[in-house]
Amino acid sequence: MSMLETRANAATFTGHTLTRRERVVLAELAEDVTLEEIATRLFVTRNTVKSQVRSVYRKIGASTRAEAVAWAVAHGIR
Template sequence: MSILEADRTVTTTLAEPLTRRERVVLSELAEDVTLEEIATRLFVTRNTVKSQVRSVYRKIGVSTRAEAVAWAEAAGLR
């Protein structure tokens, strides 16, 4: 599945589509790294990453990192 196809899938299944940055953060969550390490990779603060993670969780209807990663895999984003 191409990125464009994945975008369509995610957009059509969510009330609020994930932004490009939220998709990046979601993919980073699948790695064994801390929020601080994600922030460093993305050149933002840890609080920015925390806000983006909360937004992703709310949009996809999960409450844990493991659920978010499973959702991403099921949606074909990983």
């Protein structure tokens, strides 16, 4: 199985799939940066990043940034 397939499989769980952008945002959350800095890096607004973060949290069952980052590490997204 290729690295790309492994990462795609890691982002699929309990019937929900993280979008490509959600995986990017989730990986960015692992860095010591603000949502504003993530938005600047991704050329979107802070509100867009907030919406994507909320969607990621809902899909993976996280309620904090630390939980989301731990999930990302455990599933090979970071």
